Amino acid sequence: MNLNESWLDEFPQDTGLCYLNHAAVAPWPRRAAEAVSAFAHENLQQGARDYPRWSRTERHLREQLQTLLNSPSSNDIALVKNTSEALSFVAQGIAWDVGDEVLISDQEFPSNRIPWEALLELGVTLRSVSLGSQPEQALINAMTERTRLLSISSVQYGTGLRMNLQLLGAACRERNILFCVDAIQTLGAQPLDVQHIQCDFAMADGHKWLLGPEGLGVFYCHARVREQLKLTQHGWHMVEAMGDYDRSDWRPAASARRFEPGSPNTLAQQALSASLSLLLDVGLETVASELDKRICLLATLLSALPGVTILSDLSPERRSGIITFSVSGVDLKPLHRKLMDAGVICALRGGGIRWSPHFYSSEGNLKLAVSRLDTLIAEARDNNASR
Structure with a gap:
């Protein structure tokens, strides 16, 4: 070895x-612990004197995540609290019609089930597909003219079954179906190329294979669908003219930052950026x-x-x-x-x-x-x- x-x-x-137990909560690498320690010491002695530098770490983290996902742009990257929040942004953001259908598998973690179940009161149908011996074909066969979105975990959390996302992405594109990937059991463990798999949305927490802390994750949202999602949270950080606090004619950021309403988790950003530097170095x-x-x-x-x-x-x-x-x-x-x-x-x-x-x-x-x-x-x- x-x-x-x-x-x-x-x-x-x-x-x-x-x-x-990296598929649950992973240990941090030394460099992440050292980054947090240094950040805490800086806060102790200087407070937020160097906040602009913290903002540069935030930008760098987006770029690191862009690299890991092979996203077309760092503008496609939102920094979110967790996978569930990102999935909820999608579920609550789409303008659903009565009779629209969402497909998931029968092996999903609750994060990729409950946000869709919450849509039942809107008249949306949720179908849980048994994957069987031919998982992708089972999902493709379940697609109908009413299917609006397929949401699938890249790797099933229970047994580690890895899905052929390229095949599913191609099937969704052919049928004009939105493709959402819960990538929490892949990102940081295996390469994931959002352009190659043609997904509209992908999300993951930082605390598993990415070796980072809980409370900070990534939401990839393709530019072609970004404005299709109705915003459900608003605040100073999600506006286009961020930092112009006296401006009253605000509008949402054109980038995926539109999904980040308030103050960022600067402490977790220090840790996750350090952890990602290890993965990218290796x-x-x-x-x-x-x-x-x-x-x-x-x-x-x-x-x-x-x-x-x-x-x-x-x-x-x-x-x-x-x-x-x-x-x-x-x-x-x-x-x-x-x-x-x-x-x-x-x-x-x-x-x-x-x-x-x-x-x-x-x-x-x-x-x-x-x-x-x-x-x-x-x-x-x-x-x-x-x-």
Whole structure:
């Protein structure tokens, strides 16, 4: 496994900790913690004396996110609180007609379900499509003349199923259907090209694969649809003439900043920009390649354990940074709790235990996690046998 020592230096985690929960909330790299510390010290000593420099960090962050998404312009990037807020901007911003239809999958996290369910009172129909063995074809087959929008997670949070977004984007363009991508389980783990997949909207939080803090995310909104979204929040930061506080004839910014009503989260911007600098220094192709090696290693190690069944589709075109497994004859809830107590940080998702390493996770650390799992499974079976 090609592990760069400088990557490990960025993540000086507690000895013996096996952090396999990047699909939930990720640890920060050293540079993000240092950026926050420096920012706090600056505030302590100087307050907002250098606020213009903070604004330059905000602009730089948009440019970093533009690079990660391959957005046509940084003007397409809004800095939002989280994925749910961005999805709500879309759901509440479209001028729906009675009978309009939204398609989602049957595996979506509530963030990509509840905003659409809230439209039912407007006469909008929500259809949850079973993905089955041919996920994209199932969604395409479900499209009708009433389908107004398809909203899909780029990677399904439970089992890590990776979608063919290019195929779905092309189908939406052919049928004049809006295409919305919840990219929270892809951005920072694998390359995502919004131009290549032809999406109208994409959004993600910073606290998973982007290695940043909670409370700050990205909303990509293509220029072709930006003014189609009715604004649901207003304030000083979303106007075209931002900074001209005495002006009464305001209008929304032409850029995606129109979705940012008030004061920015300058503290989180410092952290997220630092974290993104690491990902961009390493390169997303390298990040994806190294992460894939770790998923393949875990698949090999887990498959060797008696009774372990991998629930994730591990074919090359479907693999993501998530591997979910079950254990026959073992109650997963207490097993998950004991894994957490043993320092294997993971989640209970998708009908199994979900592990999600990142590009920097060491081979030794992954083997240690599997060894601890093996021991706990044996203990659970011994306890079952003695009852």
